Amino acid sequence: xxxxxxxxxxxxxxxxxxxxxxxxxxxxxxxxxxxxxxxxxxxxxxxxxxxxxxxxxxxxxxxxxxxxxxxxxxxxxxxxxxxxxxxxxxxxxxxxxxxxxxxxxxxxxxxxxxxxxxxxxxxxxxxxxxxxxxxxxxxxxxxxxxxxxxxxxxxxxxxxxxxxxxxxxxxxxxxxxxxxxxxxxxxxxxxxxxxxxxxxxxxxxxxxxxxxxxxxxxxxxxxxxxxxxxxxxxxxxxxxxxxxxxxxxxxxxxxxxxxxxxxxxxxxxxxxxxxxxxxxxxxxxxxxxxxx
Amino acid sequence: xxxxxxxxxxxxxxxxxxxxxxxxxxxxxxxxxxxxxxxxxxxxxxxxxxxxxxxxxxxxxxxxxxxxxxxxxxxxxxxxxxxxxxxxxxxxxxxxxxxxxxxxxxxxxxxxxxxxxxxxxxxxxxxxxxxxxxxxxxxxxxxxxxxxxxxxxxxxxxxxxxxxxxxxxxxxxxxxxxxxxxxxxxxxxxxxxxxxxxxxxxxxxxxxxxxxxxxxxxxxxxxxxxxxxxxxxxxxxxxxxxxxxxxxxxxxxxxxxxxxxxxxxxxxxxxxxxxxxxxxxxxxxxxxxxxx
Numbered sequence: 105x106x107x108x109x110x111x112x113x114x115x116x117x118x119x120x121x122x123x124x125x126x127x128x129x130x131x132x133x134x135x136x137x138x139x140x141x142x143x144x145x146x147x148x149x150x151x152x153x154x155x156x157x158x159x160x161x162x163x164x165x166x167x168x169x170x171x172x173x174x175x176x177x178x179x180x181x182x183x184x185x186x187x188x189x190x191x192x193x194x195x196x197x198x199x200x201x202x203x204x205x206x207x208x209x210x211x212x213x214x215x216x217x218x219x220x221x222x223x224x225x226x227x228x229x230x231x232x233x234x235x236x237x238x239x240x241x242x243x244x245x246x247x248x249x250x251x252x253x254x255x256x257x258x259x260x261x262x263x264x265x266x267x268x269x270x271x272x273x274x275x276x277x278x279x280x281x282x283x284x285x286x287x288x289x290x291x292x293x294x295x296x297x298x299x300x301x302x303x304x305x306x307x308x309x310x311x312x313x314x315x316x317x318x319x320x321x322x323x324x325x326x327x328x329x330x331x332x333x334x335x336x337x338x339x340x341x342x343x344x345x346x347x348x349x350x351x352x353x354x355x356x357x358x359x360x361x362x363x364x365x366x367x368x369x370x371x372x373x374x375x376x377x378x379x380x381x382x383x384x385x386x387x388x389x390x391x392x393x394x395x396x
Numbered sequence: 397x398x399x400x401x402x403x404x405x406x407x408x409x410x411x412x413x414x415x416x417x418x419x420x421x422x423x424x425x426x427x428x429x430x431x432x433x434x435x436x437x438x439x440x441x442x443x444x445x446x447x448x449x450x451x452x453x454x455x456x457x458x459x460x461x462x463x464x465x466x467x468x469x470x471x472x473x474x475x476x477x478x479x480x481x482x483x484x485x486x487x488x489x490x491x492x493x494x495x496x497x498x499x500x501x502x503x504x505x506x507x508x509x510x511x512x513x514x515x516x517x518x519x520x521x522x523x524x525x526x527x528x529x530x531x532x533x534x535x536x537x538x539x540x541x542x543x544x545x546x547x548x549x550x551x552x553x554x555x556x557x558x559x560x561x562x563x564x565x566x567x568x569x570x571x572x573x574x575x576x577x578x579x580x581x582x583x584x585x586x587x588x589x590x591x592x593x594x595x596x597x598x599x600x601x602x603x604x605x606x607x608x609x610x611x612x613x614x615x616x617x618x619x620x621x622x623x624x625x626x627x628x629x630x631x632x633x634x635x636x637x638x639x640x641x642x643x644x645x646x647x648x649x650x651x652x653x654x655x656x657x658x659x660x661x662x663x664x665x666x667x668x669x670x671x672x673x674x675x676x677x678x679x680x681x682x683x684x685x686x687x688x
Contacts, residue, residue, distance in 0.1 A: 227607045247605045276605060289601030294613045297589050299672035300645050306675040308638060309581030313539045313568060315519045317616040319679060321586045324609040326676050329669035336665055337656050344653035346600055347646050353592050354639050354646075361636035364629050373628055377621035380591035383598040384618050387611060 107267060108169030109134040113161055113183060115148055117229050118200045119174030120238030123153050125271050128240040138164035147235050162190035170267055171219070173199035173211075176331075177338050181210040191219045196263040198224045202287065203338040204251045204280035212255055220260035223251040223280060225287070226273060248273040249287075251280040288342040293350065295332055296343065298325040399559060400461030401426040405453055405475060407440055409521050410492045411466030412530030415445050417563050420532040430456035439527050454482035462559060463511070465491035468623070469630050473502040480510055487511045488555040492518055494579065495630040496543040496572035504547055512552035515543040515572060517579070518565060540565035541579075543572040580634040585642065587624055588635065590617040 110132045112119045119137075126132050135155040139145050145157045158164050165171050165187045173180050180199060191197070197219045201207045208223045215221040228246035229237070248268045252261050265275055278286065302325045305311060305318065336343055357376065360369040402424045404411045411429075418424050427447040431437050437449045450456050457463050457479045465472050472491060483489070489511045493499045500515045507513040520538035521529070540560045544553050557567055570578065594617045597603060597610065628635055649668065652661040 227605055247607075249605065276602075286601040286605060289597045289599075290603070290606045290610050293596060294593050294610050296649065297593060298613055299669050300642060300649070301586050301589060302672040302675040303668065304585060304638070304642060304645070305581045306671075306678075307581075308641070309578045310568075311582070311675070311678050312680055313519055313541065313578060314582045314679060315521075315539075318582050318586055320612045320615045321590055322672075322676055323612045325669075325672040327673070329666055329673050332669050333662060333666045336653065337662060340653040340656045344650050346596065347650040347653065349600070350592060350596060351643050351646055351650075353596065354643050357588065357592070358636050358639045358643075361628065361632040361639065364632045370625060370629060374621055374625045376595065377591050377617075377624050379598075380594040380614075380617040381619070381621050383594040383603070384614055386598075386603050387606060388604055 106133050107131050107270060109136070109167050110170045110172070111136045111138065111164045111168035112155075112172050112174060113138045113164060113187075114173065114175035115139055115144060115235050115238075116174060117233040117235070117237045118226065118242070119172065120148070120235035121229070121240065121242035122172060122174065122200075122271075123148070123155060124238055124240035125243055127154060129270065131270050134167070136164045136168065144235065151235070161187040165195070166190045166192075168192065168195055170263070171195055171197045173197070173201070176334060177201040177203055177207055178334055180207060181214065184211055184214045188214060188218055191215075193218060195219045196260060196267070197221045198260075198264050198267070200224060200226055202291070202335055204249075204283040204287075205342075206338055208251060208253060208280040212253065216255070220257050220263065222256050222260040222264045223283075224264060224268065225249045225251070225283065226268070227291075243268070243271040243273045246273050247276055249276045249278055249283055251278055251283050253280065284339050284342045285346075288339055288346050292336060292339055292343050293346050295324050295327070296336065296347070297350075298322045299332075301325070398425050399423050399562060401428070401459050402462045402464070403428045403430065403456045403460035404447075404464050404466060405430045405456060405479075406465065406467035407431055407436060407527050407530075408466060409525040409527070409529045410518065410534070411464065412440070412527035413521070413532065413534035414464060414466065414492075414563075415440070415447060416530055416532035417535055419446060421562070423562050426459070428456045428460065436527065443527070453479035457487070458482045458484075460484065460487055462555070463487055463489045465489070465493070468626060469493040469495055469499055470626055472499060473506065476503055476506045480506060483507075483511045485510060488552060488559070489513045490516045490552075490556050490559070492516060494583070494627055496541075496575040496579075497634075498630050500543060500545060500572040504545065508547070512549050512555065514548050514552040514556045515575075516556060516560065517541045517543070517575065518560070519583075535560070536564040538565050539568055541568045541570055541575055543570055543575050545572065576631050576634045577638075580631055580638050584628060584631055584635050585638050587616050587619070588628065588639070589642075590614045591624075593617070 115137050137155045138161045204223045226248045228242045302322050360372045363369045407429050429447045429449050430453045496515045518540045520534045594614050652664045655661045
C-alpha cells in the first residue's frame with residue numbers, strides 16, 4: 105500500500121516522527137518536507153531521512169497527494185494562504201494541531217474547493233522537543249482524533265482514516281468543538297493545574313521534602329511555557345469554562361474541610377476520592393514511551 | 397552501633413519496611429512487632445523476619461528502648477493509652493504519621509513524664525500497600541521530618557535523629573504546625589487535585605483519549621480513598637486554607653482566559669507557566685523507587 109506523495113510542513117517532534125514512521129513503513133511514493141529555517145532542514149539532512157527538503161511551502165505541496173500541517177497552530181492560516189494555489193485539487197490536507205475549533209474555523213474557508221480538508225489531532229508525545237525527539241513508533245497505538253464538520257468531504261475523511269490507520273493509530277471522531285472541550289478536560293486543565301501546584305508548593309511548601317507523588321503530579325509543568333501559553337489561549341473558552349467547574353468542586357471540598365465534625369463532610373470527601381480511584385482504573389494501559 | 401530493643405507497632409508498608417531495614421542493617425539488639433490482627437502477624441512470620449511477634453502492645457513495648465507507632469493516625473491515641481503503663485521511662489517513642497499537629501497535640505500529654513516523645517514523618521513511599529509492599533531500602537536518602545515542641549526533651553530529639561540517620565534518612569526539623577502546612581502544599585493538596593482532575597475528566601472528557609501526561613498527573617488518585625479521607629480530615633485546617641489560595645490562583649487564570657485580547661492575559665499565563673517550569677527544576681533528583 106502507498107499513500108502516494110506526502111508533504112510534511114514543519115518537521116518538529118510530530119512532523120519529524122511522521123517522516124520517520126512513513127519512511128520506516130515504506131508508505132510513501134515520495135516524501136517532501138518543508139521547514140522555514142535552513143537549520144531545521146540541515147538537521148533532517150544529517151539524520152539521513154530520504155526526502156526532498158525545501159524552504160518553499162508551495163514547492164513542497166505541488167505534487168503531494170497528502171499534505172500534513174505540523175507547524176504551531178497560530179502559524180497555520182498564513183502558511184495555508186501561502187501554498188494553497190499550488191495544491192493539487194485531489195490532495196488531502198490535514199493538520200496535527202492540539203486545538204481544533206479555531207484551526208478548522210480558520211482553515212476550512214481557505215481551502216474550500218481547493219483540496220480535501222479535515223482536522224486531525226494525534227494524542228502522541230508532547231509538542232515539545234523538535235526533530236531531535238522524533239521517533240518512528242510515536243503513533244503506534246496512539247489515539248488520533250479526526251474532527252470533520254458539515255463541510256468535510258467523504259473523500260477527506262476516508263483518506264485521513266486510511267493515512268492514520270496505516271501509521272498504527274487508534275481513530276476517534278469528534279466535532280471540533282467537542283474535541284476542544286474534551287482535550288481541555290484531559291490535557292489543558294491537567295497542565296494548568298500542574299503548573300498551579302508547583303507555584304503553590306514553592307509558596308507554601310518546601311520542594312526538598314517532595315516525594316515521588318509530587319514529581320509525577322507536576323511532570324507536565326516542565327513543558328515549554330511559550331508553547332503552552334499558545335495552546336491555552338487557542339482553547340481559552342473551553343478552558344475558562346472548565347476552570348469554573350473546578351472552582352465549584354474545590355469550594356465543595358473546602359466546605360467539607362471546614363466542617364470536619366459533620367458526618368456529611370467525611371462522606372463527601374470519601375465519595376469524591378473513591379470516584380476518582382474508580383475513574384482512574386478505567387484509563388487505558390500505558391503505551392511504551394521514552395519519556396522520563 | 398545498636399539502637400537497643402526496638403518495638404514496631406503496626407507492620408504495614410512503613411512499619412514493615414522499618415523492620416526489614418533494621419534487620420538488614422543489624423541495628424537492633426532485639427526487635428518486637430505488634431499487630432492487632434493475627435493475619436498480619438502470620439504474614440511477618442511467613443516472611444521470615446526475625447522478631448518477637450505479639451498481639452499485645454504492652455508486651456511489645458515493655459523492654460523497648462525505641463517504640464515506633466506505625467498505625468493509622470486516628471488509631472494512635474487509643475493505642476498509646478493502652479500500652480503507656482508498660483513503657484520504660486527511658487524509652488524513645490516516635491511515630492510515622494503524615495500529619496503532625498493533631499498527633500502531637502493528642503500524644504504529648506499522654507506520654508508526659510513517662511517516656512521521651514517526639515513526632516516523626518518519613519516522606520517515603522505511600523501509606524498504602526501493607527507489609528507486602530515493604531522494602532528494606534525505603535528510607536535510604538528519604539526526607540524525614542522531626543517535629544519537636546517546647547516540651548520535647550533533648551534526649552528525645554537526639555535519639556530520634558540517631559534512629560533515622562542510622563536508617564539513611566535526610567533529617568529536617570519543623571514545628572508540627574509548619575509541618576502540616578508544608579505537607580499540605582506538597583502532598584495533601586496535590587492528592588486532592590489529582591482526584592478532582594480525574595472526576596473532572598470523567599465528566600467533561602473521554603479517558604480513552606488520555607495520554608501519558610494525564611496518567612502521571614493523576615497517579616496518586618489511585619491511592620486508598622479511606623486512608624486519604626482520614627489524612628485530609630486530620631489536616632483539614634491547613635488544607636482548607638490552601639484550597640482557598642488555589643481558588644484565588646484559578647480565578648486569576650480564568651480572568652486571563654476570558655480576556656484573551658488583552659496583552660496582560662498572555663503575560664499572566666506565560667509568567668505563571670514559566671515560574672512553574674523554573675520551580676519544578678528545583679526539585680531534588682528522583683530516588684530509586686519500585687513504584688509504577
